[in-house]
Amino acid sequence: MSTEERENTIATAQVAVKKNPTDAQLHVELGMAYFHVGRLDEAMAAFQKALLLDPNAAAAYNGIGRVYYHTGPAQAAIESYRRAIALDPHFIDAYYGLGIIYSAQLGEYDPAIQAFQLGLANNPAQPFLVASLGSTYARKGEFDKAIETLQRALALQPENSFAYSWLSIIYLYLKRYDDVISACQHQLEIADDNSARRVLGYVYDLLERYEDAVTQLERSLILESQDYEARGALARIYRIIGRQEDAETQYAIAREAAGRDDEYGRACFEAVSGSLEQALALLEVALSKGQVQQGWARIDPEFTFMIDDPRFKALIER
Numbered sequence: 001m002s003t004e005e006r007e008n009t010i011a012t013a014q015v016a017v018k019k020n021p022t023d024a025q026l027h028v029e030l031g032m033a034y035f036h037v038g039r040l041d042e043a044m045a046a047f048q049k050a051l052l053l054d055p056n057a058a059a060a061y062n063g064i065g066r067v068y069y070h071t072g073p074a075q076a077a078i079e080s081y082r083r084a085i086a087l088d089p090h091f092i093d094a095y096y097g098l099g100i101i102y103s104a105q106l107g108e109y110d111p112a113i114q115a116f117q118l119g120l121a122n123n124p125a126q127p128f129l130v131a132s133l134g135s136t137y138a139r140k141g142e143f144d145k146a147i148e149t150l151q152r153a154l155a156l157q158p159e160n161s162f163a164y165s166w167l168s169i170i171y172l173y174l175k176r177y178d179d180v181i182s183a184c185q186h187q188l189e190i191a192d193d194n195s196a197r198r199v200l201g202y203v204y205d206l207l208e209r210y211e212d213a214v215t216q217l218e219r220s221l222i223l224e225s226q227d228y229e230a231r232g233a234l235a236r237i238y239r240i241i242g243r244q245e246d247a248e249t250q251y252a253i254a255r256e257a258a259g260r261d262d263e264y265g266r267a268c269f270e271a272v273s274g275s276l277e278q279a280l281a282l283l284e285v286a287l288s289k290g291q292v293q294q295g296w297a298r299i300d301p302e303f304t305f306m307i308d309d310p311r312f313k314a315l316i317e318r
Contacts, residue, residue: 009033017046024054031063040067058088065097069105077101085118095119096132107293109140127157135166139295143170161190168199173299173307177203194223198230199301202272205233206304210241228257228265229302232273264291268302276306284315294318 013030020026031046044067050060065080078101084094095115102112116133120126134149147170153163164187171179180203187196197220204213217234220227231254238247251273258269267282283303286292297303298316306312 003037006033006037010037022053024050024057024060027053028057028059028063031060035063035066040071043067056087058084058091058094061087062091062094062097065094065101069097069101074101074105089122092119092123092126092129095123095129099132099136103136103139104293104296107139107295109136109295112136113140125156127153127160128162130156131160131163131166134163138166138170138299139293141295141298143174146170159190161187161193164190165193165195168196169299169301172199172203172301172304177207192219192223194220194227194230197223198227198233201230201233201237202301202304205237210237213237214241226257228254228261229268229272232258232269236272236274262286262291263289264297268300271302271306274305276309279303279306280309280311280315283312287315287318 010030010033013026013033016026017023017030027046027050031043031050034040034043034046044064047060047063047067050057050063054060061080061084065077065084068074068077068080078098081094081098081101084091085098088094095118099112099115099119102108102115113133113136116129116136119129120133123129131150131153134146134153137143137146137149147167150163150167150170153160157163164183168180168183168187171177171183180199184196184200184203187193197216201213201217201220204210204216214234214237217230217237220230221234224230231250235247235249235251235254238244238250254269254273258266261269263282264286267279267286270276270279270282283297287294287297292300294316303312
């Protein structure tokens with residue numbers, strides 16, 4: 001959804017609330033509209049207003065959890081997600097929120113697994129929760145369980161792009177390159193996706209199929225021009241195949257964009273660009289600041305080019 005479309009959604013929700021100011025659900029919808037454009041204070045106010053109107057509005061607690069996920073504290077998000085689940089045991093989004101904050105933000109994988117398993121106990125064979133459970137096993141490093149669970153999600157929903165994306169990440173880490181290509185191609189049959197194109201570019205680079213890598217990375221940038229990781233990788237491959245002027249142009253654009261990100265983002269950029277010393281130094285800072293959990297850093301596709309470096313292994317196994 002474009003920025004203009006999101007702003008139109010806010011305007012529509014504002015009008016609806018003005019017409020029906022005592023409707024709690026309309027306040028929740030307004031809160032979500034604010035949330036999706038990053039207006040988190042206004043989103044929180046809308047969710048809290050919904051709860052004043054209806055103290056049993058599970059969706060309002062879920063919305064508050066989503067705001068706290070981004071602003072902290074994490075415990076406030078956890079409590080809000082738990083309140084939403086207590087009010088509505090079939091609330092899939094709340095189980096996902098609870099699981100992902102434990103998994104992605106706190107690196108507490110067993111509570112995350114428990115959250116997803118509880119969600120599945122109340123929502124049997126729900127493919128998104130199954131895939132989310134699989135992604136948690138991947139972050140934990142239990143790759144056989146992760147693959148089995150993600151394949152189960154695909155059996156339930158063959159067009160589950162999320163599951164294919166995670167399979168491609170795991171296979172890339174395991175150096176099962178044919179399986180990466182297959183997973184990405186299945187994902188692209190569902191929808192053209194810049195991250196799938198980027199991962200394909202990395203694989204073709206590793207296989208020294210440089211023209212194929214260029215094709216995929218260039219397409220990735222058409223789909224998402226702000227993807228400095230794809231652009232940095234493209235610049236490096238341009239250098240390899242002798243397109244020096246193009247390499248310098250793409251590298252300069254990517255470096256400027258990455259420079260506006262935190263240390264973890266810059267570590268990813270340096271890794272795909274071929275500057276492994278800088279990538280390792282930035283990753284160490286990012287880990288010390290809690291910008292990323294080691295479970296994700298271990299399998300992040302951007303670090304596939306230094307996965308065998310003992311210094312990288314030391315960082316992610318601390």
